[in-house]
Amino acid sequence: MxxxxxxxxxxxxxxxxxxxxxxxxxxxxxxxxxxxxxxxxxxxxxxxxxxxxxxxxxxxxxxxxxxxxxxxxxxxxxxxxxxxxxxxxxxxxxxxxxxxxxxxxxxxxxxxxxxxxxxxxxxxxxxxxxxxxxxxxxxxxxxxxxxxxxxxxxxxxxxxxxxxxxxxxxxxxxxxxxxxxxxxxxxxxxxxxxxxxxxxxxxxxxxxxxxxxxxxxxxxxxxxxxxxxxxxxxxxxxxxxxxxxxxxxxxxxxxxxxxxxxxxDRVPYLGAGLGAASLFNNVRTSNISDIYKYVETSEAIASGKDISFDLSSPYFETEETLSKKDAMAEFMYLGLRKMEGINRADFYMMFGLDIEAIYGPVITALRNQGFMDAKEGRIFLTDIGIDISNQVLSKFLLD
Ligand code: SF4
The missing domain is CATH 3.20.20.70 (Aldolase class I)
Structure with a gap:
């Protein structure tokens, strides 16, 4: 990859x-x-x-x-x-x-x-x-x-x-x-x-x-x-x-x-170290957050000991597979933090769906209120939308 x-x-x-x-x-x-x-x-x-x-x-x-x-x-x-x-x-x-x-x-x-x-x-x-x-x-x-x-x-x-x-x-x-x-x-x-x-x-x-x-x-x-x-x-x-x-x-x-x-942009990332988070194949994880437990786990692995673990890695403390809806919401509220916003074509490439089919009414309402704008295939927050970004971005969460 x-x-x-x-x-x-x-x-x-x-x-x-x-x-x-x-x-x-x-x-x-x-x-x-x-x-x-x-x-x-x-x-x-x-x-x-x-x-x-x-x-x-x-x-x-x-x-x-x-x-x-x-x-x-x-x-x-x-x-x-x-x-x-x-x-x-x-x-x-x-x-x-x-x-x-x-x-x-x-x-x-x-x-x-x-x-x-x-x-x-x-x-x-x-x-x-x-x-x-x-x-x-x-x-x-x-x-x-x-x-x-x-x-x-x-x-x-x-x-x-x-x-x-x-x-x-x-x-x-x-x-x-x-x-x-x-x-x-x-x-x-x-x-x-x-x-x-x-x-x-x-x-x-x-x-x-x-x-x-x-x-x-x-x-x-x-x-x-x-x-x-x-x-x-x-x-x-x-x-x-x-x-x-x-x-x-x-x-x-x-x-x-x-x-x-x-x-x-939700590029996949791996996290190494205490409490480090990863996003890989739409699975979000976080590592062990107790430093003694972390080093002991690693030392056991280094010495080739068999260790039991419940999640898909001995280093994980939490693991969550994101649904398509979670991933789409993340794509929107992370991407819209950028001034250039998100690209409609990227949404389609990532999820196989037209963004309007999922977020059409939200985008229209936010544009009518002056919080959002669109240009050359991109959707982005306006200055006043950015000023209240927490409120605006929460509109992209899906039930
Ligand atoms: S205590 Fe927190 S803010 Fe201060 S240097 Fe360490 S990580 Fe940074």
Whole structure:
């Protein structure tokens, strides 16, 4: 099968940020080595159980993958390249955090074919970084960015966040101006979400409810202020040559993230590592989410022990075969996140049905309301449709 994507999860962080509910934690080097060995076993297992897959993109996410020592990253990428057919033009991205990269590490990254880095800045204001519980300050980010450029990386993303506690347009403007002056090829701008189970949830849960209800808030921006921050970000970035190609993603000179576009286009992908998700042959799965269980499973496989498992892989914790209706709904609400929307012909090719037969009334209603438009065989959300994308995209769910 051609054009498969591979996601690799590294669940280690130097320190847990106060808003983060990702599957990551603080573990020592011994566990990082044990986990990497387990991960390489899983990568080989995936390759053996998915023969003839050509990998078009690899995304090493986390966590903080850049915290791994360079020899471990080398082991991972080398194992992938030895186990799978990897396109010579593959996009190979690694998520990095300021303060976790060195010139030596970056040289190893280049030598093993990593060609895209994504750096988590979040804000150029040190008081906001402290509030978020990040390990870096803005100067540390600048030092990391400089190392990355000096090492020769020419495809770099910088992550920023909007909707932070006490964030004003002036503070956001400072972050946007600092980042755009550096001219990274790509900028991702995500809104802060207050997730259950995080210290931020305990601190801001009442404010988050008020925000959603459109009421006055104490620390978080109100719903209206959040909207202004989001709009300001979009206009600021577009005015400086960053084209929005997805709700939260901007690129200049066409340097979009091919891996993420694959997700929105429902390109099949395999996930390796703790909690990693896959979509393959219309089956959605997620891996074991307990790190000890994960490494023990892999170690048992590596030592050739017979292990019993209920799902179709010993690594899976969940497995769901999607119905045709589920797959069609996914195709719509993922594809419509992209500014260019979806192609009617692709829908027909994928499902053997005319899109109008399934979604004709929904599309007509949304077009009449000004939330959607169509051009040259494509259907896409308008600017006001994007502004309320959660509501609009939910219309594509099928009973
Ligand atoms: S560095 Fe990223 S993954 Fe790690 S705790 Fe912070 S936000 Fe979460």
């Amino acid at each position: 051609s054009g498969i994507e591979l996601y690799i999860h590294i669940p280690f962080c130097v320190k847990k940020c106060l808003y983060c509910d990702f599957l990551s934690g603080v573990f020592d080097e011994k566990m990082q080595r044990r986990y990497t060995a387990a991960l390489c076993t899983e990568i080989k297992y995936l390759a053996a159980t998915h023969p003839d897959c050509n990998i078009s993109t690899i995304y090493v996410g986390g966590g903080t993958p850049s915290w791994l020592s360079e020899d471990l990253m080398d082991d991972i990428i080398t194992t992938v390249k030895k186990s799978f057919k990897v396109s010579p033009l593959a996009e190979i991205s690694v998520e990095c955090n300021p303060g976790t990269l060195t010139a030596e590490k970056l040289n190893v990254y280049r030598s093993i074919g990593i060609n895209r880095l994504s750096i988590g800045l979040q804000s150029a204001n040190d008081d906001e970084l402290k509030e978020l519980g990040r390990i870096h300050d803005y100067n540390r980010f600048l030092h990391t960015y400089d190392l990355v450029r000096k090492a020769g990386f020419d495809n770099v993303n910088v992550d920023i966040m909007t909707g932070l506690p006490h964030q004003t347009i002036e503070k956001l403007e400072k972050t946007l101006s600092c980042v755009t002056m550096l001219r990274p090829e790509h900028i991702s701008a995500y809104s802060l979400i207050i997730e259950k189970g995080t210290p931020f949830y305990e601190k801001y849960k009442f404010d988050a409810v008020k925000q959603q209800a459109g009421m006055e808030t104490e620390d978080l921006p109100t719903d209206e202020e959040s909207y202004h921050l989001y709009k300001y970000t979009m206009e600021y970035l577009e005015a400086r040559g960053y084209k929005r190609y997805e709700i939260s993603n901007y690129a200049r000179n066409g340097k979009v993230c091919r891996h993420n576009i694959g997700y929105w």
